[in-house]
Amino acid sequence: NGCISAGPHYNPHNKTHAGPNDEVRHVGDLGNVTAGADNVAKLDLTDKVITLAGPYSIIGRTMVIHE
Numbered sequence: 001n002g003c004i005s006a007g008p009h010y011n012p013h014n015k016t017h018a019g020p021n022d023e024v025r026h027v028g029d030l031g032n033v034t035a036g037a038d039n040v041a042k043l044d045l046t047d048k049v050i051t052l053a054g055p056y057s058i059i060g061r062t063m064v065i066h067e
Contacts, residue, residue: 006062013056025049027056041065 009017009028018025027049035041050058 003064003066006064010058010061020047027058028061 009026011026011028013027015024015026018029020029020031022029030045030047030050033041033043052059
């Protein structure tokens with residue numbers, strides 16, 4: 001079932017779907033990551049919404065990778 005199998009975007013605050021730079025967005029709205037010609041994707045992410053600790057931590061959540 002593709003991305004549907006992983007469930008919906010992580011949205012503990014019941015916000016609307018948006019882009020990663022929008023003020024109001026799902027915690028899981030991180031944008032697209034694109035791989036190069038070598039099929040390697042590199043990600044250096046700083047984000048004001050996601051957290052690695054506390055009640056809304058993203059630890060244990062899923063990141064979906066697809067073509």
